[in-house]
Structure formats: C-alpha cells, structure tokens
Amino acid sequence: MVQHPGVDKVSFTGSTEVGRHVGQVAGERIAHVSLELGGKNPSIVFPDAIEDDDLIANLLLSSRVHRQGQSCTAGSRLFLHRDIYDEVLARLVETLGSQVVGNPLDEATDIGAIINEKQFASVTGFVEDGIDTDGIDVALDGSARVFDDKTGYYMAPTVFAGADNQWRLSREEIFGPVVVVIPWSDENEVIEMANDSNYGLAAYVWTHDLDRALKTAHALEAGWVQINQGGGQLPGQSYGGYKQSGIGREASLEGMIAGFTQTKQINVKLRNN
Known part of the structure; x- marks a missing residue:
C-alpha cells in the first residue's frame, strides 16, 4: 500500500x-x-504535588498501567524530586502491588493481559535485564507473581527505583507495565534529563505552581504535555510527537x-x- x-x-x-x-x-x-x-515519556513531579490526595491515582493514569503499559503515551520515566522521593515511591509501590491482574472481562480486574507472546517475551526480557543488573533497585518485582490463568500472557507491574537516565530501561520503549523512577533536585537538570531521549511524544508535569508548570511544559520537547492529570486526549486536540x-x-x-x-x-x- x-x-x-x-x-x-x-x-x-x-x-x-x-x-x-x-x-x-x-x-x-x-x-x-x-x-x-513510540515514546519514552517523562513524568515530572515537583515537591508541592504531594499535597494532592489524588496524585498516586493520577500517576497510575499517566503510566497507563491499566493498559498494561501498552501505550505510546505512557509516562514510563517517573522523575520524583528528592524531597518527596521516598514517600511517593512507597505509596506508588503499595498501590501498584495491590493491582488485580487477570481476565479483562472480570470487573474486578485492574490489569489485563499483554497483547501476545512476542510482546510478553520482550517485556519479560527488559524486566530480567533490570533485575540482573548490579546497582538497579527493584522496588517492585512483578515477575515474582505467578499466574495460573492460561488464557493470556499476564504480568504484574514492575518498578525500578533510583534509576539513571542512561540505563537501557530508561532509554528504550518497553511497552509493558514497567515504571522507571529517577530522582532529581534541580529544575534545569530534570528538564535536561527529560529531553535527553530519542523520543518526544508526551510528557506530564505535576505542580500547583502554574508559572512553574507552564515554564516546564514549554521547555519539554514533547508534542503533548499534560499538567496535573494523566487521562486521555480530548477531541480536537493536536496529537503528535517530536524527534523519533x-x-x-x-x-x-x-x-x-x-x-x-x-x-x-x-x-x-x-x-x-
């Protein structure tokens, strides 16, 4: 064609x-x-964002784990400010660890199946590579959960913490329920890390300071930036990416x-x- x-x-x-x-x-x-x-989208959380009771729920939306991470706009690179790093990471891991994985036709299910065996093998390979690499902190090991359901390829969320932006896990699109958490302290530093990618599809900014939010959004090399939300695109909004x-x-x-x-x-x- x-x-x-x-x-x-x-x-x-x-x-x-x-x-x-x-x-x-x-x-x-x-x-x-x-x-x-594709995308390897940054999700930048400023310290004041922790005041929002719905922060963790919105982070889950932006990471698209309810699509098993199979979304080109998934906020799979989570940049947490060091002042709130431990608290937000702990809450995120607790919430992700309690997600129900199983048949998507069951209303109790939070996370369904990976699309096919080939993609399941690819995601599993990334997770195994991260677990086997020295210096990588596995905050939540989804591969440790065994599923007896043979009707699909199921995988629980995995969280790699204390990440480096140069890791393979931080650079390549995994397209599965895998989140890489990267600490930061300086605003210029986190924008530089966020833009240090071959991709530039989506990005997420979390702060109640509107000036800071808009300044960060304009500095990010991404075609679609959401502030304090992680939901889907509204009809009529422009959609597309920078770079690759x-x-x-x-x-x-x-x-x-x-x-x-x-x-x-x-x-x-x-x-x-």
Missing part, C-alpha cells in the same frame, strides 16, 4: 522501527506521510488541514475589454 501510486497519503501509527521503514518506502516516490510512533516519535499531527483541525489536504495557488489574468 505504501508503494502504490494510487495512494496519495500514508498515515501510520505504530512502532518507531516500522514507522522508519514506512517513511523510507514512502520517500522513494515522494508520497505524503504522517507517523505517530513521529512526523505530523493528528486528531485536530490543524492536523487534518496540514496533513490531509493540498494547497493550490491559482492566478488569473483577465483580458482587457
């Missing part, structure tokens, strides 16, 4: 690896293309005009009568 001359525009949503190939093939015939690809998270925008008027229409200039000179 990407190669077919009858296809004027290709819009692809998926992994960065496949998106890169789609872009290369489309480029051979100069076809228009938009790509919505994609090309173009979707789900908005500007995206439809720029991405799915052509501009034509027509100049007419009338004969003098």
Whole structure:
C-alpha cells in the first residue's frame, strides 16, 4: 500500500522501527506521510504535588498501567524530586502491588493481559535485564507473581527505583507495565534529563505552581504535555510527537488541514475589454 501510486497519503501509527521503514518506502516516490510512533515519556513531579490526595491515582493514569503499559503515551520515566522521593515511591509501590491482574472481562480486574507472546517475551526480557543488573533497585518485582490463568500472557507491574537516565530501561520503549523512577533536585537538570531521549511524544508535569508548570511544559520537547492529570486526549486536540516519535499531527483541525489536504495557488489574468 505504501508503494502504490494510487495512494496519495500514508498515515501510520505504530512502532518507531516500522514507522522508519514506512517513511523510507514512502520517500522513494515522494508520497505524503504522517507517523505517530513510540515514546519514552517523562513524568515530572515537583515537591508541592504531594499535597494532592489524588496524585498516586493520577500517576497510575499517566503510566497507563491499566493498559498494561501498552501505550505510546505512557509516562514510563517517573522523575520524583528528592524531597518527596521516598514517600511517593512507597505509596506508588503499595498501590501498584495491590493491582488485580487477570481476565479483562472480570470487573474486578485492574490489569489485563499483554497483547501476545512476542510482546510478553520482550517485556519479560527488559524486566530480567533490570533485575540482573548490579546497582538497579527493584522496588517492585512483578515477575515474582505467578499466574495460573492460561488464557493470556499476564504480568504484574514492575518498578525500578533510583534509576539513571542512561540505563537501557530508561532509554528504550518497553511497552509493558514497567515504571522507571529517577530522582532529581534541580529544575534545569530534570528538564535536561527529560529531553535527553530519542523520543518526544508526551510528557506530564505535576505542580500547583502554574508559572512553574507552564515554564516546564514549554521547555519539554514533547508534542503533548499534560499538567496535573494523566487521562486521555480530548477531541480536537493536536496529537503528535517530536524527534523519533513521529512526523505530523493528528486528531485536530490543524492536523487534518496540514496533513490531509493540498494547497493550490491559482492566478488569473483577465483580458482587457
């Protein structure tokens, strides 16, 4: 389809690896293309955010563990300020550790199955790599929970704490219920770490200081930034990423005009009568 001359525009949503190939093939015939690809999204928590009783619930929404972490906008890199690091981490681990994993058709279930065996093996590989690496603190080991249900590939949440932004776990998109927690002290430092990524799809900022929130949001290299919330995208909002998270925008008027229409200039000179 990407190669077919009858296809004027290709819009692809998926992994960065496949998106890169789609872009290369489309480029051979100069076809228009938009790509919505992967993410390794930062979630930055300032000290005053701990005043919000719903902080942990919102962090769960932003990390998308209820989709088993299978979301390109998952806030899988959690940057906690050192002043609140221990308290928020403990609350997060306690909440994630109590999540019910099982059949998604059961209303009691919080976390369902990984999409297929291949993805399950990939996520498991990341978790095993983190557990086996010296210096990595496994705050919550989801792989230690054994599931007897043979109807799918189930995995409980895993949390790696005290992380370094240069770890493989911090750099690559895992696409599973895995959160990497990174401590920080300086605002410039955390923005630099957040932007130190090949991706730039989404980002999350948690603070009740609006000036600080907007300053941080503008400094982040991400196409979609949420402040004090971790829910889904609203209809009509622009959606798309920086860097290897994609090309173009979707789900908005500007995206439809720029991405799915052509501009034509027509100049007419009338004969003098």
